[in-house]
Amino acid sequence: MSDAQPAPCRRLTLPAPAKLNRMLHITGRRADGYHELQTLFQFLDHGDTLHLTRREDGEIRLTPEVPGVPHDQNLIVRAARRLQAESGCRVGADIRLEKRLPMGGGLGGGSSDAATVLLGLDALWGLGLSLDRLAELGLALGADVPVFVRGHAAWAEGIGERLTPVDLDTPWFVVVHPGIEVATPAVFRAPELTRHTPPITMARALQGGASSWRNDCEATVRSLYPPVAAALDWLARRAPTMLTGTGACIFASVADEKQADRLLAEIDGRWQAFKAHGLNRSPLHDALDR
Known part of the structure; x- marks a missing residue:
């Protein structure tokens, strides 16, 4: 310096x-x-x-x-x-x-x-x-x-x-960890993994909105890791649910913080879970600006 x-x-x-x-x-x-x-x-x-x-x-x-x-x-x-x-x-x-x-x-x-x-x-x-x-x-x-x-x-x-x-919608989420660690290389090596989804434009993805979004890794992770499949099935009966990345965590989008609290109360120690608000700007940048 x-x-x-x-x-x-x-x-x-x-x-x-x-x-x-x-x-x-x-x-x-x-x-x-x-x-x-x-x-x-x-x-x-x-x-x-x-x-x-x-x-x-x-x-x-x-x-x-x-x-x-x-x-x-x-x-x-x-x-x-x-x-x-x-x-x-x-x-x-x-x-x-x-x-x-x-x-x-x-x-x-x-x-x-x-x-x-x-x-x-x-x-x-x-x-x-x-x-x-x-x-x-x-x-x-x-x-x-x-x-x-x-x-x-x-x-x-x-x-x-x-x-x-x-800029995405910023709902509240309930994030659930099924208690296992997913090995990303194992997911990407799996022969059954979907690898040829036709590319789409960003505009089309955003226009479709959250109801049209999916994770191509989810089916493979379900088959390789039954605890993730069980958590997905349980959470999906209560709110729109998806795997993040290659997992193991899954998330449900909810209407507001009160609904997040109710869902956490229903989980009641079944799995590790937390509520969080979606953000378009990272809190790291907010902290550095301060």
Whole structure:
């Protein structure tokens, strides 16, 4: 950093919001094995929280470690080190994670954490990188990271990296985790997975509205993971319900917060569940603006 840059702050506490895939079509499979997608991303006012504290010795330290994920392989640590390498920054950070989003849940928790680290450390270290550059760095970490970096609900194509901002309806949701972790590679390897849904335009998707949206992964996840199928069947009898991403989480859209509370009361510990409001602007960007 040059002496001309503004003095960086010392500490930041920032949200890492969940996302939902309000629809997900798989339109093809590329030669490199990745799948071509069309999806609608929307944020929730619920997620993880990261506490970032500047260090002067260049070390990146994450606490607590996420069970089953070695420290140096965590997307949070990888994002911080990638930002260091890109910027030539010689300072570091202590990062404390308050984890609320389930692993393997389809809510984008790891990608959201990585995006919060990229934007948060850019501010903490006084780097001033553009959103375009931060999104580019994020894409190298995962296809879902750029939408969290850019911070607006989006129509996404490619592997999920080609983003067009959209404004979606913003209902209340009840999100249910059936208590298992879905392995995304297993879903995409499954021979029965729908892979050739005809592409549609963004305008057609938006015109059709939520009643026309579906997730092409849902049938495969149902067959591979009976607990997800059971939760989908139970929730769908009460409200419009869909899988997010490759799961395991499912979500029901409801009319208002009171209906969300009633549905949560009916779940009554059957599964892990929470209510959340849909958002078109990420709470991470709102927090950084403040």
